Every structure is written in C-alpha cells, then in structure tokens.
Amino acid sequence: MHPCAPPDVVVWPQAVGQVQELAALCHRCRVPMVPFGTGTGLEGGVNAVQGGVCFDLSRMDAIAELSLEDFSVTVEPGVTRKALNKHLRGTGLWFPVGTVGMRGVIGLGMTALEVLGIPVGLGMVGVLGMIGVHVGVDTIPICLPCPSLLADPGADASLCGMAATGASGTNAVRYGTMRPNVLNLRVVLPDGRLLHTAGPGRQPRKRAAGYDLTSLFVGSEGTLGFLTQATLRLHPLPEATAVTVASFPSVGAAVACTVQVLQAAVPVARIEFLDEVMADACGHFSRMELPVAATLLLELHGSRHSLAEQQQQMEEIVRQNSGSSLAWAEGLEEREQLWSMRHNAWYAALALRPGCQGYSTDVCVPISRLPDVVVETKQDLQASGLTGPMVGHVGDGNFHCILVFNSQDPEEAQRIHAFTQRLGRRALAAGGTCTGEHGVGLGKRALLQEELGQEGLDTLRSIKAALDPHNLMNPGKVL
Amino acid sequence: MHPCAPPDVVVWPQAVGQVQELAALCHRCRVPMVPFGTGTGLEGGVNAVQGGVCFDLSRMDAIAELSLEDFSVTVEPGVTRKALNKHLRGTGLWFPVGTVGMRGVIGLGMTALEVLGIPVGLGMVGVLGMIGVHVGVDTIPICLPCPSLLADPGADASLCGMAATGASGTNAVRYGTMRPNVLNLRVVLPDGRLLHTAGPGRQPRKRAAGYDLTSLFVGSEGTLGFLTQATLRLHPLPEATAVTVASFPSVGAAVACTVQVLQAAVPVARIEFLDEVMADACGHFSRMELPVAATLLLELHGSRHSLAEQQQQMEEIVRQNSGSSLAWAEGLEEREQLWSMRHNAWYAALALRPGCQGYSTDVCVPISRLPDVVVETKQDLQASGLTGPMVGHVGDGNFHCILVFNSQDPEEAQRIHAFTQRLGRRALAAGGTCTGEHGVGLGKRALLQEELGQEGLDTLRSIKAALDPHNLMNPGKVL
CATH class of the missing domain: 3.30.70.2190 (Alpha-Beta Plaits)
Known part of the structure; x- marks a missing residue:
C-alpha cells in the first residue's frame, strides 16, 4: 500500500553505544533516523519518507538475564519471537504474544539492505564519512533497486519491533498485548542519551513510580527513540x-x-x-x-x-x-x-486472485458491536466489488479484512482506499479504533485524527515535540 | 508523614463543564489546582503545598454506560470501588482491583472540607468572586482547623483516584493493576480543554493508535490534568x-x-x-x-x-x-x-503501640530477590528499634512495612525517615521500585530520581512541561 521510500544510508550498529553515537551525530546534523528491526510492519513504518539514516538493529541480537524465578528475560532488537521461544525451550516458560497476527509486508529474514533501495543522498556523503570515522560500523551507501514487497503472514517479527508497534496477536485474549508484557525498555533518545523507561536494571512486576514511560514507548512506532533492549514478562507453558x-x-x-x-x-x-x-x-x-x-x-x-x-x-x-x-x-x-x-x-486469501497483492485492515470494536460492524463491512465489500475475506481475534473485537487487489489498476486501488477509510470510520462510529495491533504508520494518520479528536492529537503532538523537538525520529509516521 | 497543607479554597463542581470552566479560570490566573477524590492516598497527594484551589470531585458520582456484553462501565470521580461493585450486583460482573490495599490516611467518606483546613488566601479573594460569578458552584473559603489524619485500611477509594495513583491491591496477581483495567479516561487539561485519552466515546479492548495516553494519565497523580471519568474493564464473577x-x-x-x-x-x-x-x-x-x-x-x-x-x-x-x-x-x-x-x-499493627501513628512503605522487587530483601528489612527494623510488621502482595513482589511510631518524638520520626530511605534504596539495589502501588506524591520524589536516573527524570519533566507548561496541576507532587 505504501510506495517504497528508501533512506540515504543504512547503518548496522552492533552495540548500544554505537546507536548512541550515531544518533548523537544525526542529531547534531539534523538528519532523520529510521529504526529497522525485521521490516515486517504493515503500515510503512520503515519507509524513510524524508530520507536520512536507516538503523538496522538486527545485529544486536543478545538474549540476556533470563530469570526463571522472575518470569523475565531481556532481549536486544535483533531477537525475534521465534528465536526467543526457541531459547526458552526446556525452561517451562514461553513468550505468548504474537503467535499469529504479525503479518509481514516484507519477506522473512531480510535485512534493510535487501528490503530498501539505498541511493546515496547528496547531503549524506559528509555525514557518512563522519559515521565511519567516529563509530566504525558498517555503512552501505550503494544504490539497489527497490524490491517488490513480499507478504509473510505470521512473520517472525523482532520483539522490540513488536513493542514499538504495540503488537498483539491471537493469544492476547488470555495473555494480553505487548504493553502489559514489557517490564522495561532501554531507549536511545533522539540526541543519543540513554533512557531506561523503568529505571536502569529494574524489572518489578508492577510500579506506581512516576508517569509510565514503558507504556508510552510501547506503540510509539520509532517516533520517540530507538528501542535497543526490552525486558519481557514470560509465562508458564500450559501443561x-x-x-x-x-x-x-x-x-x-x-x-x-x-x-x-x-x-x-x-x-x-x-x-x-x-x-x-x-x-x-x-x-x-x-x-x-x-x-x-x-x-x-x-x-x-x-x-x-x-x-x-x-x-x-x-x-x-x-x-x-x-x-x-x-x-x-x-x-x-x-x-x-x-x-x-x-x-x-494470508496465502489462502491471495490464492483467491493469483498475481494480486494483499493489504490487511485492522479495526477493533467493542465486542457488542462486532456482529453489526462485520455484517455491514461484508455488505460494503460486496457493493464495492472487492475481495476481502475476514479473520479476527474476536475475543478482543479485532478483525482484519485481507484485501486482495490488483495494485496496477488505479481504479481498484482507489476503491480499496475508499473502502479502508469507510471501514475505519465505521469502527470509530461503533466506539472502536482504526488499529488494534498494526499501528498507524503512514496509512492511518487521517483516521487517527478522527479517532482522537483535536485535543487528543494536540496532546500526542506536544509529547512528540517534547521528546523529539527537531522531529528527527521516524518523521512522517503516526503524526 | 506529610504535614497538612491546606488549599486557599475548595470548589465542588458537579459537571465536567464546571471543571473545565474552573480550570480555564485558574489557568488564566495562574492559580495551582489540586484534584481531590476521597483523600485516601498515602503520599500527601492532596496536600496543597503551593496553596490554590482544591477541586473536590465527589459530587460528580454518575455510573453510566454499563455494558454487560463489553464488560465495561463508565464512572465519574465520586464513584468509589465499593459503590461500583454494589451497582454491579446481580450482573455477574465485578471490578476486582483494590479489594485490599487501598489504605487511607484519611477517614472514610470525608470531604475535602473536613479533611483540610481552608484559610482564605489573600490573593484568592478576587479569584473566588470570579469563580462564583462564572460557574455558580459552591465555594467554601472558611478556615477550619486541620484535623488529625486518620487511617483506614481498605478505605473505599474513588476509582478515578485509584487510576490517578496507579493503584492495585490484592487481586492484581490475577486481574492486573488499574492500568490494564482502564479503557479510556476523560481528562480536563490544565487549561480547561477536554481530552479523551482513547478518543471520545471509545472503548475497544485493545488499540495501537498513537501513544498510549490512557497509560500516561494512569499514575499521573493529578499532575497532568483532572480525571473526570474513567471507562473500566469489568470481569466475570467467579463461580x-x-x-x-x-x-x-x-x-x-x-x-x-x-x-x-x-x-x-x-x-x-x-x-x-x-x-x-x-x-x-x-x-x-x-x-x-x-x-x-x-x-x-x-x-x-x-x-x-x-x-x-x-x-x-x-x-x-x-x-x-x-x-x-x-x-x-x-x-x-x-x-x-x-x-x-x-x-x-493496619489496626492490628497500630494496636501494637496504642496512641501511635502509622505509615506504610510500598517497595516492590523481583520475586527472586524478595526473601533477601524481606530478611534484610526485618534486620534493619530490629537494628533501628522500630515497630514495622509486614504485609505483602507477594505474587507481585510488593510488600508493606506498617511502621508504627510516635510522631511527637522527633528522634523516632527521624529514624523512621532514615529507615524508609534505606528500604527504598534496598529495593532499588535489588532491581525493584520505591513504590508498587501507593505512588510518589510528596514522600518519594528523591527516591524516584534514584530509581529512574537523570535521563528518566528529565523525560518525565519534559512530559510535564509539555502538558502543564505553567506547573499548575498539583504542583510539587511526583517531580
């Protein structure tokens, strides 16, 4: 749905100190920064719409501080949920969030280099040299063609990416979404300072100590800082x-x-x-x-x-x-x-119209309104002449239409757009949200405004301006 | 623990529009505002340390929009958890947060007028007239003696107050704290604008639509705005x-x-x-x-x-x-x-030393560290010659020492203070927090700084400055 927007350069930091140095450098030079995990997001979250530096964090992939007694573990951004659950085998614990539902627009296991075309921005050459000198990380300033976006349902997303998106999936009805399952986040702020949202090294199961920064950064979609480590709450495996x-x-x-x-x-x-x-x-x-x-x-x-x-x-x-x-x-x-x-x-839906592309909607409504909203949406699909089978995490009132359409046909793409807007507004009219788990990204900014109202949006903007005054972190997303 | 600090005036708004008008007025005149629910907080949250206007919200006590299918209800600030659960009788649903653990420094059912001494501040007389003229609510500018603070364990706190505190209690191990049980908040911002944290009239069970404003206002202790309505998640009563x-x-x-x-x-x-x-x-x-x-x-x-x-x-x-x-x-x-x-x-503890006062600590640590922290704390109590029996929500790693001491004895009060600081630091050293459910208020500001570190505190300050630039909302608390 979102045209590819490559960054000017990609960097692969391998330690949090490098992320800090790079961020401080970009901050001084007022260069946009785009965090990249596994690129499985659905709403264009890794598109560098204002160019700048893409931080591919996949080489930071340590799993540390597993505590079986405390049901907790700490992971870096390169750790995916499958890798974590593999690591947990034999411990009697698991991380239940996202088992299905983390669909990917991008193929599994691709890096930012593979995913995005990377021309050298003219203004970036100097910065690039500085990055090389200062930090010594790999930087790839070559130009690649922008590959076609692949779809991968149940993609093996990174856990920090899932936290950044506010993801959930099929188990949320029992185990909750990412938010209650993140105990602490280590964040590199836009100017390179290091923030621990619950304080450094802390992981109590509950806190009432000041504003809940953890919940603020969960779902911030890379617009407030880099999530460079997440301390997660684990659950006992069912017998x-x-x-x-x-x-x-x-x-x-x-x-x-x-x-x-x-x-x-x-x-x-x-x-x-x-x-x-x-x-x-x-x-x-x-x-x-x-x-x-x-x-x-x-x-x-x-x-x-x-x-x-x-x-x-x-x-x-x-x-x-x-x-x-x-x-x-x-x-x-x-x-x-x-x-x-x-x-x-996802593939079953795509098979309904071979050669076509898929896009998943993501509304969530109070469960009492779900039958009406689903029935009206099915009538709308039919009236619009669109293919859009539905799957839903119905215990939470969250459902997806997997829209299968010919992206080369501008008229159909226009009908798809009009349909998703109507669906979003239908969910809002029913007391719901335009996005239950995929995030706002590029695609739902207009709906977000309708959802929150002017005061809500102004409040989000105030927070963004307070934490990222130069609008360098993933600019153009969410707001 | 906290000396009584009365406001200059108390107002009893009866509708959200009145709260908005009063807030806008205070905002124009740069007068501090202190929200008041049932006054059962433990950390001096309702103390008007810079004077100003106390907003007693107890007359806004509507329970609305009970939806049995959606497991949700909307309450105004005058509704206590006991009143809500009484209202829910026969529905098969209940609100489980806070069943024990909402201890009160203030007696049950007292209003701000009874609780706080209310001298007329000289600078407030003009403002007072304006309030009367503009809004027509009751205002009581008379001076009362500051009553001795009463203790009431299991006090019947207001649900909006519990949200403002980030409270929890005994059932949190199964049903969670206030945070995951609040779906939406209607907030009057410091300048009188109305914010719905999840958008007006919305209550989906999950959302990924922008920064999580609901979680930001839960636990904000009245420092970011007035919580004038909360939409809560209900649970089925166990068979x-x-x-x-x-x-x-x-x-x-x-x-x-x-x-x-x-x-x-x-x-x-x-x-x-x-x-x-x-x-x-x-x-x-x-x-x-x-x-x-x-x-x-x-x-x-x-x-x-x-x-x-x-x-x-x-x-x-x-x-x-x-x-x-x-x-x-x-x-x-x-x-x-x-x-x-x-x-x-609480009373059993007080009975150990008749005529003495009580104060409850509130640390929370990872459960693996709990035995050590409890044993060291017991040794510390003994070495300090203090009486402090312990109760704890042990499934969350949260425990309280109910310190019983003679507040007229400055030497003992000093020992109490030193002990609580040591206990807080012991919890921090064990990867925990200085407050699991009572909040920061006045008493834990120094510990909060140690808990979050400079970057954490700076981030809290940025958010406070963004949403309340003139520091009018409950000034002197948390930060």
Whole structure:
C-alpha cells in the first residue's frame, strides 16, 4: 500500500553505544533516523519518507538475564519471537504474544539492505564519512533497486519491533498485548542519551513510580527513540492444550458464542474468527474439509484435568449458539495442522486472485458491536466489488479484512482506499479504533485524527515535540 | 508523614463543564489546582503545598454506560470501588482491583472540607468572586482547623483516584493493576480543554493508535490534568471461591511456595504474605488462632470443578515447602472472617503501640530477590528499634512495612525517615521500585530520581512541561 521510500544510508550498529553515537551525530546534523528491526510492519513504518539514516538493529541480537524465578528475560532488537521461544525451550516458560497476527509486508529474514533501495543522498556523503570515522560500523551507501514487497503472514517479527508497534496477536485474549508484557525498555533518545523507561536494571512486576514511560514507548512506532533492549514478562507453558473448530449459522451466532465464553470465565487462550469466505479459502488452500460458514478456531490451555472441564463448558456454549459439534485436537501434530490452516490465511486469501497483492485492515470494536460492524463491512465489500475475506481475534473485537487487489489498476486501488477509510470510520462510529495491533504508520494518520479528536492529537503532538523537538525520529509516521 | 497543607479554597463542581470552566479560570490566573477524590492516598497527594484551589470531585458520582456484553462501565470521580461493585450486583460482573490495599490516611467518606483546613488566601479573594460569578458552584473559603489524619485500611477509594495513583491491591496477581483495567479516561487539561485519552466515546479492548495516553494519565497523580471519568474493564464473577491460610518455617519458604504456585500456572486470585510479627498482631486483634510464623493467605477463583483441582495443587505445593496443612474456607461468612483479619492488619499493627501513628512503605522487587530483601528489612527494623510488621502482595513482589511510631518524638520520626530511605534504596539495589502501588506524591520524589536516573527524570519533566507548561496541576507532587 505504501510506495517504497528508501533512506540515504543504512547503518548496522552492533552495540548500544554505537546507536548512541550515531544518533548523537544525526542529531547534531539534523538528519532523520529510521529504526529497522525485521521490516515486517504493515503500515510503512520503515519507509524513510524524508530520507536520512536507516538503523538496522538486527545485529544486536543478545538474549540476556533470563530469570526463571522472575518470569523475565531481556532481549536486544535483533531477537525475534521465534528465536526467543526457541531459547526458552526446556525452561517451562514461553513468550505468548504474537503467535499469529504479525503479518509481514516484507519477506522473512531480510535485512534493510535487501528490503530498501539505498541511493546515496547528496547531503549524506559528509555525514557518512563522519559515521565511519567516529563509530566504525558498517555503512552501505550503494544504490539497489527497490524490491517488490513480499507478504509473510505470521512473520517472525523482532520483539522490540513488536513493542514499538504495540503488537498483539491471537493469544492476547488470555495473555494480553505487548504493553502489559514489557517490564522495561532501554531507549536511545533522539540526541543519543540513554533512557531506561523503568529505571536502569529494574524489572518489578508492577510500579506506581512516576508517569509510565514503558507504556508510552510501547506503540510509539520509532517516533520517540530507538528501542535497543526490552525486558519481557514470560509465562508458564500450559501443561495441556486442545484446539477445535466450530461452524456457526451466522456471524452473530459466532460472536454471541464468544461473549458467552468470556462471560463464563472460560480462560480461552485463543478464539479466532473466520468468515465464510475465509473459511472456504482456507479449506481449499490447506486441503482440509471446512464448512463454508462463520467459523471459530478455539484453543484452550490448562492442566489436563481443567482442560476436560473447559472442553465441556465450550461444547455446551457452542451447542447453545447452534454451532457444529466439536472434535478436539490435542496432539501436537494435529493442533499444528489446524493452526497452519489459520497461519496460511494470508496465502489462502491471495490464492483467491493469483498475481494480486494483499493489504490487511485492522479495526477493533467493542465486542457488542462486532456482529453489526462485520455484517455491514461484508455488505460494503460486496457493493464495492472487492475481495476481502475476514479473520479476527474476536475475543478482543479485532478483525482484519485481507484485501486482495490488483495494485496496477488505479481504479481498484482507489476503491480499496475508499473502502479502508469507510471501514475505519465505521469502527470509530461503533466506539472502536482504526488499529488494534498494526499501528498507524503512514496509512492511518487521517483516521487517527478522527479517532482522537483535536485535543487528543494536540496532546500526542506536544509529547512528540517534547521528546523529539527537531522531529528527527521516524518523521512522517503516526503524526 | 506529610504535614497538612491546606488549599486557599475548595470548589465542588458537579459537571465536567464546571471543571473545565474552573480550570480555564485558574489557568488564566495562574492559580495551582489540586484534584481531590476521597483523600485516601498515602503520599500527601492532596496536600496543597503551593496553596490554590482544591477541586473536590465527589459530587460528580454518575455510573453510566454499563455494558454487560463489553464488560465495561463508565464512572465519574465520586464513584468509589465499593459503590461500583454494589451497582454491579446481580450482573455477574465485578471490578476486582483494590479489594485490599487501598489504605487511607484519611477517614472514610470525608470531604475535602473536613479533611483540610481552608484559610482564605489573600490573593484568592478576587479569584473566588470570579469563580462564583462564572460557574455558580459552591465555594467554601472558611478556615477550619486541620484535623488529625486518620487511617483506614481498605478505605473505599474513588476509582478515578485509584487510576490517578496507579493503584492495585490484592487481586492484581490475577486481574492486573488499574492500568490494564482502564479503557479510556476523560481528562480536563490544565487549561480547561477536554481530552479523551482513547478518543471520545471509545472503548475497544485493545488499540495501537498513537501513544498510549490512557497509560500516561494512569499514575499521573493529578499532575497532568483532572480525571473526570474513567471507562473500566469489568470481569466475570467467579463461580466459586476458596480461601485458606498456611504457615511456613521461614520467609524464604513462603516465597518459594509463591514462585512455585506461579510457575505451576495455578490461577491464584490472591496470595498475601504476613510476617510473623504481623501474623501475631492480626491473630490477637481479630481473636483468631494464627501461628506466629511467616504466613500466606491464599484465595482461589474458578468453577466448582476447577477449584477442587487448584486446591489439590495448592496443598501439594504448600506441603513441598514445609507449610502447614490447609483448611479451606468456602462459605461467604468464613471467607470474610479470614479476609477481615487481613483487612484489619493496619489496626492490628497500630494496636501494637496504642496512641501511635502509622505509615506504610510500598517497595516492590523481583520475586527472586524478595526473601533477601524481606530478611534484610526485618534486620534493619530490629537494628533501628522500630515497630514495622509486614504485609505483602507477594505474587507481585510488593510488600508493606506498617511502621508504627510516635510522631511527637522527633528522634523516632527521624529514624523512621532514615529507615524508609534505606528500604527504598534496598529495593532499588535489588532491581525493584520505591513504590508498587501507593505512588510518589510528596514522600518519594528523591527516591524516584534514584530509581529512574537523570535521563528518566528529565523525560518525565519534559512530559510535564509539555502538558502543564505553567506547573499548575498539583504542583510539587511526583517531580
């Protein structure tokens, strides 16, 4: 959706001190800075719309201070969620945020160099020399063609990038989003100073000590500083897990089922919605028999004993809402088969129109309004002649239309744009937000203004001006 | 601990428009403004150290927009947590934050007029007339004696006050603190403009739309604006509840038991620690037989079926840590009897030295460091000749020493001050915080500086200066 905007230069700092020196240098020269993790964001967050220096932080990839007793670990920006969970194997702990839902516009494992075309900006040559002299990091000022953007659902995002985006995913209904799962952040401020949002070396599980800087930097999308380390809250691995699929006669029935599950305090770990178009596409793509109907994919975590009770409760609630009878997948392989169907939703959607591009919307509404908003959105898709199967983290009221369109057709691109604006406004009218987990980036700045109102936007601007007075950090994003 | 500092005048606005008009007036005249809810804070948050206008918001007490499907409700600042939970009776929902732990320095149900002495400041007479003319609210410029500060553990704090403080309490281990349970705040900014932190009328369960203003205002202690409405997240009432008490041979054993409970993913609702001094005092005060030992008070929530399993797991873990055998209280009366013992901990502590005053410390440390910090603190208490039984929300690493001392004895007051500073620094050295849930207020400003470091404090100051450039909102607090 966002045309490629390469920076003037890319740097690969390998230690926080280098990030500080580089930032101080850019600050003195008033050069824009763009943080880069894995480039899996959806809203153009790494586009250097005003040029400047791209800081590719992937070479800072230490995992430190794992404390099993405190359920905490500290990671640098090069550490992805998969790498962390691999590191945690055998400890009985895991990091549950983002297991599905961190779709990527960019292919997995690409660096900034591969992702972005990098012409040398004329004004940058002097700065570049200075960077080389001062810091001794690799700098690549060569020009590359801007590659076409790839899509990778379930991309293996970096944890600091997920913090910067305010990401969440399928497990959020039980384990929360990134925000409550970040205990501390080490931030390089725009002028190179080092800030620890909860104080240096601290990681209490709760604090009431001054304004919550951690929550301010989570979701700041690189516009306030570089997240160069995150201390995360880990969770015990469940003893047992069970997954099931249920089909419903309508969207309303699937959502009513979800509300009842939440009201009955069933500690559901994931509750994912597919509309009938998505269910059909996923069934075809993954070669599974899946009824063409509003569908819920449910996962339960617990002890073996409590799982049996949860399953019984779930069966009862699904039946009350005219859902199909449930078959439970409890073995790892069977469970992974079901989830890989959901993981492949992006590709399944793209397969509906081969050769086309995808874009995912991201509204989130109060759950009571979800059936109406989903139904109206499906009518809008139809009236607009667009392909947009739906998936949703329905326990949170968050759903995505995976819009599949021909980006070479300006008329269709225009219809896509108009549709996403209408969808955003529909969510706002229902008391929701234009973005539940993908962030604002470039694409939702106008909607953000409508969402927050003038006072809200003015307050964001005041904070931005206070912490980045020269507007050097990822300029043009969010605000 | 904090000498009474009355404002020049108290106003009782009855609608948000009046708060806006009054704030705009104070802003034009550069008069300090101090928000007042129920006055139950512990760190002098309502003290008008620079005089000015105290805004008593207790007459704004509407409960609106209860949505059972969305698990949400909107409350004005006069609504206390007990009033809300009374309002929710019969709905199957409740608001779990703060059930114990909102100790009050001020007696329950007192207004600002009763709490604070209110001489007319000479410079305020003109302003006062303007307030009367412009807004037509009650204003009381008379002088009252400053009453002695009362203590009320489990005080019925206002929910907006709890949000302003970043409060939590005993249920936080399961349901979180105030921060994740506030969905939106309606804030009157220092110049009278109205801000909705998540946008007007919005309450999605998650958002990634710009900087998280809600989390910024939660815990801002009245220094950034008036919280005139909070939209809160509600939780389903548990089907069944069981409470028990366990005695342990040492602090270490009690904490090890807690860590194991968390690691086993037992969804414990409350896990409260009493040291042997507190257990002894509580036993005497509440006339219950309680061994003089490190003690855990445990509460479980769940379905009847899952409760049985949790109880079994708990018994096993307690046994492994040499705890006493467990007797479960499942009936309401029995459970309330046990909790009233814990509720009365403050009075039980005061009863150790009749006629003396109490002050509660509030450090929070990573749980792995808790045994050492508790043991060192007990040694420090002994070496300092101080009375300070301990209670703690041990699942979060948060504990309080209820210091009982003769405030008329300057030498003892000096020892108390030195002890609290040492305790704060001990928590910081262990990677913790000087305040887990009581806030900074007047008493912990120096410790906050040590906790955050210069960059952290500078960042807080930048934010304060950006949102309240004339330093009119609750000046002298936090920073």
